[in-house]
Amino acid sequence: MELLLEEKHRAVRQSVRRFCDRELRPIAAQIDQECRFPWEVVEKMGKLGYFGIQVPKALGGAGLDSVSYAIVIEEISRVSAAIGLCITVHNSVAVYPILSFGSKEQIQKWVPPLARGEKIGAFCLTEPNAGSDAGGIEATAHVDGEDYIVNANKVFVTNGGIADICLIFCRTDPSAGARGISVVVAERGTNGFVVGDLEDLCGMRANPVCSIRLYDCRIPVSNLLATKGMGMKIGLAALDTGRMGIAAQAVGIAQAAFEEAIRYTKQRHQFGVPIERHQAIQTMIADMATQLDASRLLVYRAAALKDKKLPFSKESAMAKLFASEAATYVTDLAVQIHGGYGYSKAYAVERYYRDARVTRIYEGTSEIHRMVIAKSVLKE
């Protein structure tokens, strides 16, 4: 695995791991239980460049490649998946679309504070009646003078409770179907911009996931990203990168569960020997290790393709599908190895198990990813 990485990537991993083990690990279980977003750590992450991993230096970012990006997300998620989620969503589906589709003025205005972590981004696509079928969104934006009047009900917004800059997917042309969808950038604090209550989720509890509603919210027409009707294209491009981040997050969760499981198999004795000596446990360890390595390889491949500016959409879908399924499998076995203790909040694997589950759901379900992959394969 390490053979595929450059020294730079190793340095990125070492640096992020040291920071997260020191700053985030001592509070990771607590912030999960308290549903608390740890600003005290996140502010430090901002100073270290975690909020602008691939943003060019001239715009306040770190200017790193996609492989580094995957490693950063993996390492943060190894300690706290909820914070890994904050960082990946911010970088991949908030900052990246502005950087790729925004005008020069929009980039200059929004990207530097986002890249420095002074502002936090969110991606608002999902609605109560539109998830996998993103083309079915009901949010609307119609022009009134210099402004759009936006009405939207966006749910399950990652970073929703803290986001300053939100990409809102809405219909600018109700008669044009999926081609009538556009992205406008809404800033927190605008009249009519309402942040809903925190979702009481199974996992990722330290991330302030909530709904964001816009009631007759006036947003300047100049906040339209790219051109009218580009919404689906922006969304799909963002999700190509985003799903690589979620795949990396799944790898981080699985890695954490795997490490805990290995530790426990050496520590726990049954039938007079450490349980690592039992073949039934060894079978689980072998399967976990293999699933984990395969996931990581798929993630790094997708990232390396992106860095080489080669097509990576199918590969990032494969990485997301496989790594998220593997993470639920690996965390499940980690709980199994821990027996009754694994079902207790006193042991970290309980949190990993809960956190892993959603990776198969958000930023495209496993089922949607299979559709994406099949479509791509059959077209080849």
Place this chain on the structure above:
Amino acid sequence: MHIIVCIKSVVTEAPIGKIVRTANNSALNPFDRPAIETALKLKENHGGTVTVLSMGPPTAEAILREALAMGANRAMLLCDPAFAGADTLATSTVLCAAVAYLKPFDLLLFGTRTSDSDTGQVGPQTAVLLDLPIVTGIHKTTFTPDCLIVERESDGFQETYEVNFPAALTIDQTAAVPRDPGLEGIAAAFDEMPVETISIEQLNLDSARTGDAGSPTRVLSMKPVRKNRSCQWIEGTPVKQADSLVRQLVDKGLIG
């Protein structure tokens, strides 16, 4: 002001037999981080440049890049087969030649010790070879344009010295909290900044004075120490347990 910081790539796992250094078992000596941080703070507050210097195998380049990522301006790796197998004297000889190569400089900093061989000799030895004044185990530095005021603690006393430039210091761990290398720094260290590699010829050194040939020290054997641990249950009320524990620790001379 030109500050040179000598740093080491240490082995993170206790070796069984001969040490084979790889990227995975090497890391920047944790005792060197406060020295790097002290240099970077002096640079930020009073201007100047920071050069990091290390003698080691090619894998040691990684720690120099890490120091660049933290904010050092220049990195130099003293790497030559003739440097291999060096004890502290041979190491100091090479560092001395490299520091002379990097002249002029104002401060030469070291950590107090290393986490692997842990002799604490290289800093003082190099200073002696360079005929530089040295103060060891510095807790605090205060800059003035003419000199540096440094504080150290020894045997329960705090000593304060005024040190003229150029001087050598070994920096205690309490002197500064080392910064994390940010992602931007890492990108710059790997994508934009060079690590200069210097060989024995460039330093004009005689190979009889370096590496194994120049090392009077002979390590006869090296093996991990096995400590026998015993577990003892102390019975009784918490107060009695605490009394018993304290008494046993006092009896063993562990607390006084």
